[in-house]
Amino acid sequence: MSSASPLLVATDLDGTIVRSDRTISARTVAAFERIEKAGAQFVLVTGRPPRLMGPIAEAFGHRGTAICSNGALSYDMHTEEVVAEHGIAVPTLTEVAALLRAAVPGIGLAVEYAKELAGDARYEAGDWDSDTTVIRPDDAVLFGRPAPKLVGRHPELTADELVELAHPAVGHLVTVYHSNGERLVEAVAQGVSKAFALAELAARHGVAASETVAFGDMPNDLPMMAWAGTSYGMANAHPAVLSDVDHVIGGHDEDGVAAVIEELFPQD
Known part of the structure; x- marks a missing residue:
């Protein structure tokens, strides 16, 4: 520079x-x-x-x-x-969700769209979502359209610990990271x-x-x-x-x- x-x-x-x-x-x-x-x-x-x-x-x-x-x-x-x-394609999203649930027992998953948040029954909304109604569809709907971002929250594990578990499981399919959300791991499309x-x-x-x-x-x-x-x-x-x-x-x-x-x- x-x-x-x-x-x-x-x-x-x-x-x-x-x-x-x-x-x-x-x-x-x-x-x-x-x-x-x-x-x-x-x-x-x-x-x-x-x-x-x-x-x-x-x-x-x-x-x-x-x-x-x-x-x-x-x-x-x-x-x-x-x-x-640039969203995560449906086949990849479905596979990643299954792999995350296997690699991190107890994790709750949600898809964060531009204007709404949809999560499974386990997903615990964070402080940022206190004014947001979390839609709770079944998996077919939740993972049935491309996802800008997939997020997972665990009842106990820290964000750093979640990345350590999630990256080996799904890092070949999506980009895994965290942005310091409490007990939160995040993923966007590969690349x-x-x-x-x-x-x-x-x-x-x-x-x-x-x-x-x-x-x-x-x-x-x-x-x-x-x-x-x-x-x-x-x-x-x-x-x-x-x-x-x-x-x-x-x-x-x-x-x-x-x-x-x-x-x-x-x-x-």
Whole structure:
């Protein structure tokens, strides 16, 4: 990366620019306005599905495109519509569900669509879904259409432990990861990741990886940060992130990303 300001800024949301109280500070919003004023672009790259993007879109004035569901969905924040989708195909989804249930006894499975959440009888909704009605169809319906993201929650095992069990069982069929959801493992289609979707977006706009910077805090951010020319990990990040990024910056509750953007895009 040269000393010139980047042409594209990519950032994770939760644990990166979204604070512990689930808000985005006025300083952060103002920092991202600097990017657009400089003629560069920013993209929000998150594990969240579009149904949880309303407050984020509002905070940023319904501008730009967000990469959601860990790269499986692209979401226009102005129209609030999905503009691209890379789902897990039905035969693969059915096979992965069976293998996960065998490898991780007691796991509950759900499919996270753009606007709804459907789960089996064992699936326990998390804090993010407290206002969401979980649809409870039978397996034929639950796994009967392509899934942007498959999630599994266990009553006891941690997210790291779930990935350790799930990856050997289904990693040849889907991309397995976690984004720090409590006792939650996640999967998207094979080859799909934050890096995959970000590279697609950058190519459409003629931006190279070397002209991109990326911010994140969780292992699912690592492919995106490895692709970008310069990577920044939050002080509150997962140990795997802290050991792998180019720079460690202030935490999400300290507006660490905003502080870096203010340096990258100084005002006259």
